[in-house]
Amino acid sequence: MADHHYASIPMWSWVIPALGIGLLALKFLHIVPADATFVLIIAGLLLLAAVFAAVHHAELLALKLGEPFGSILLAVAVTVIEVALIVSIMISGVEGSEMVARDTVFAAVMIVLNGVVGLCLVLGGRRHFEQTFQLQGASSALAVLGTLATLTLILPNFTLTVSGPSYSRTQVMVIGAASLGLWAAFVFVQTVKHRDYFLDAPVAVNPQVKVAMPEPEKPSDRVSVASLALLLVSLTAVVLLAKVLSSALDQGVAAAGLPPAFVGVVIAAIVLLPEGMAAAKSALKNQLQNSINLALGSAIASIGLTVPTVAVVSLLINHDLALGISSANVTLLVLTLFVGTLTLGTGRTTVLQGEIHLVIFVVFLLVSAVP
Numbered sequence: 001m002a003d004h005h006y007a008s009i010p011m012w013s014w015v016i017p018a019l020g021i022g023l024l025a026l027k028f029l030h031i032v033p034a035d036a037t038f039v040l041i042i043a044g045l046l047l048l049a050a051v052f053a054a055v056h057h058a059e060l061l062a063l064k065l066g067e068p069f070g071s072i073l074l075a076v077a078v079t080v081i082e083v084a085l086i087v088s089i090m091i092s093g094v095e096g097s098e099m100v101a102r103d104t105v106f107a108a109v110m111i112v113l114n115g116v117v118g119l120c121l122v123l124g125g126r127r128h129f130e131q132t133f134q135l136q137g138a139s140s141a142l143a144v145l146g147t148l149a150t151l152t153l154i155l156p157n158f159t160l161t162v163s164g165p166s167y168s169r170t171q172v173m174v175i176g177a178a179s180l181g182l183w184a185a186f187v188f189v190q191t192v193k194h195r196d197y198f199l200d201a202p203v204a205v206n207p208q209v210k211v212a213m214p215e216p217e218k219p220s221d222r223v224s225v226a227s228l229a230l231l232l233v234s235l236t237a238v239v240l241l242a243k244v245l246s247s248a249l250d251q252g253v254a255a256a257g258l259p260p261a262f263v264g265v266v267i268a269a270i271v272l273l274p275e276g277m278a279a280a281k282s283a284l285k286n287q288l289q290n291s292i293n294l295a296l297g298s299a300i301a302s303i304g305l306t307v308p309t310v311a312v313v314s315l316l317i318n319h320d321l322a323l324g325i326s327s328a329n330v331t332l333l334v335l336t337l338f339v340g341t342l343t344l345g346t347g348r349t350t351v352l353q354g355e356i357h358l359v360i361f362v363v364f365l366l367v368s369a370v371p
Helices: 012-027 037-065 067-093 097-128 135-158 170-193 219-257 260-285 288-316 327-343 351-369
Strands: 204-208 209-211
Touching: 012 037, 012 219, 037 067, 037 219, 037 260, 067 097, 067 209, 067 219, 067 260, 067 288, 097 135, 097 288, 097 327, 097 351, 135 170, 135 288, 135 327, 170 288, 219 260, 260 288, 260 351, 327 351
Parallel strands: none
Antiparallel strands: 204 209
16 A cells, blocks of 8 residues: 555645744844743744654655665764754753763663663554564664664773773774764665565465565655755754754753753653654554664664764864763663663564563663652
């Protein structure tokens, strides 16, 4: 059946970015007060909606271009959103800005591996009891994610060239390049070399006949060109709105009595919300392979693309960049990778595994709010 969701441009996907640009124009022209509470609330709502609009247009273009270019485009679009939020806070120079990249990347890993995966397994398990996926693809993605997380979040705590949870300039350049190279290698394997590892297995009608899932209809050239333009507008709105809200976000977290590291949790949640919702919908449709691809792929891109970009920015503006996480967070990360290996190591999942991941996710939120 054709996917009519991409047959035309939904009105909300162009109205929202236009409203965001309009609000920014009113702010820069000093027609509305930049620091007024109602302006900040509207800007926050438009930022969240613009994220959804950007991801929608990126997904449409990904469907049009096919693999591997579609996955690269979607990952780059999401990374632009994440980097925009991180860099805007780094440039603002507020207290704790040197740690926002670390906090965001760590939060993204924990949200994906525990929050998103746990929710998918619980929702899918309650409806379908037991679900299956391609073991080769899941184990490959988890190996890449575990390596990236260890190199960027744990190893900086134990290097000697620079004291504290940071790399030296040479080290951060090498680690950034290695992260980017590992992400590129994973994308190549996922979309070209071993693409079949990451596809849903054909549905068995009887032991002799297997039926593959139908391909959705691709959008027309006119719709694709319009989505490309709207993607650029949406990303521009996200970047500028993030700059407007960076100080307010930091002040809001402080006013709520939460530690500065919670800013990273908020940023990661905003960035991962659209993909998390898509992964949950796929699990309910008994397409767990697609859920795992979305979840693990977004976490890999979050480290493999964000860390190199933020590293370059920090070097250009001579800004300190702390990457190593605390001992408590190291414990949670190691536990998450261990449980994730057990969960994704059999090719079959149940509700129990999802509930374990959700428990770890709740503890992560607790430690983030009350260290």
